[in-house]
Amino acid sequence: VPYGKDGEGLYSTATLGCFNVVQAAGPMALEALKQSLTASSPSGHMRICDFGCADAGTSMPLLNQMVAAVKESHSVLEVEVSYEDQPNNDFKSLFFHTQGIRPIAGVEPLANQPGVFVTASGTSFFKQGFPSSSVHLVTSFTAMHWLSRQPSLITGGIHMTQLRDAQEKSAWAAQAAADWELILINRAKELVPGGRAVLVNFCVSPDGHWLGHTDIGPCMFGTMDRLWCDMAKEGRITQQEYEHTAFINYYRNEQELLAPFQPGSAAHAAGLRLVSHSFRVVRCPFREAWVQGKSAGGSDALAHAKWYVPTLRTWSNSTFTSGLSAERPAAEKAALADELFQRYEQEVAAAPELHGMDYVHCYMHIEKVSN
Helix, strand or coil: CCCCCCCCCHHHHHCHHHHHHHHHCHHHHHHHHHHHHHHHCCCCEEEEEEECCCCCCCCHHHHHHHHHHHHHHCCCCEEEEEEECCCCCCHHHHHHHHHCCCCECCECCHHHCCCEEEEEECCCCCCCCCCCCCEEEEEEECCCCECCCCCCCCCCCCCHHHCCCHHHHHHHHHHHHHHHHHHHHHHHHHEEEEEEEEEEEEECCCCCCECCECCCCCCHHHHHHHHHHHHHHCCCCCHHHHHCCCCCECCECHHHHHHHHCCCCHHHHCCEEEEEEEEEEECCHHHHHHHCCCCCCCCCHHHHHHHHCHHHHHHHHHHHHHHCCCCCCHHHHHHHHHHHHHHHHHHHHHCCCCCCCCEEEEEEEEEECCC
16 A cells, blocks of 8 residues: 555655666666567557556656657657556656656656557556556566565564564565566567567565665665564554455565576467566665765754654555454554654664665566567
């Protein structure tokens, strides 16, 4: 569930690191675009679909580059940019951003480019969201780690990286594998032969790193878990509420990410081939700003923490409120979430040079071949 009011564009405002994650995919995405134009030979118009788009702000700079590349090589082609996310997504902010109603500093509104048409779909990426053989290029950035259902509780933790019980580990891995294959099969249906996909997914890297857990500072999920557990120990929330809090997502490792592209799999049979993949760490811009003396909070550590912590909250707030009892009023749930993130701010203020949300992704270039 998005955090913030519809139309205020909080995700892109707070999630500065995602701009860097998407821009790091630029060379791969532009090459995929070039190959798709050559192989699929679109006539009249080209459709680019961005899955799990949130409010569209973080991917718009790259999509502007891609549209410009289409126009440079195929000037007569019109371009449809179709955005996809869950039905309760902040689509109001999406259209405010793409139409220039709520401008993003330094980013040209997508709809300002001639011959570009912006549409959106609220159909889950676990389903086919666009007509068969109608999409020339698929993109997705930091979205496809979410699962279609929660396979079990997480004993003694709140995130899959904290799984210790063997049966729970197996259940989460099986759900993640089934969902990943389902996502890919539906993209295969949508892509035209010769179409391409650039999928940038959170992962557990070969170095054993994941979002908020690299070679600098404390683990982000470990800190969240400890603070939430402390609130249970202090009676601010119940033990049952702590135990029922879980991020319904999964960070796949390299083997799990590549498995559906092996011969004999359903995705391979549907025509998907992995062209290339690589792992990348994008450093947290908030911690980098503090270290360089450029924080929006100046030299005030608490002000810096209040600037940084919303980048964690935009995507995690609903996980904590959903773990709370249904008998609690919405205002009470919101207040407890406020308390959790205020506690996190205090942690950051005590050592701002250590706290940061480094991004760890697998960048994948995928081709749809003719069956």
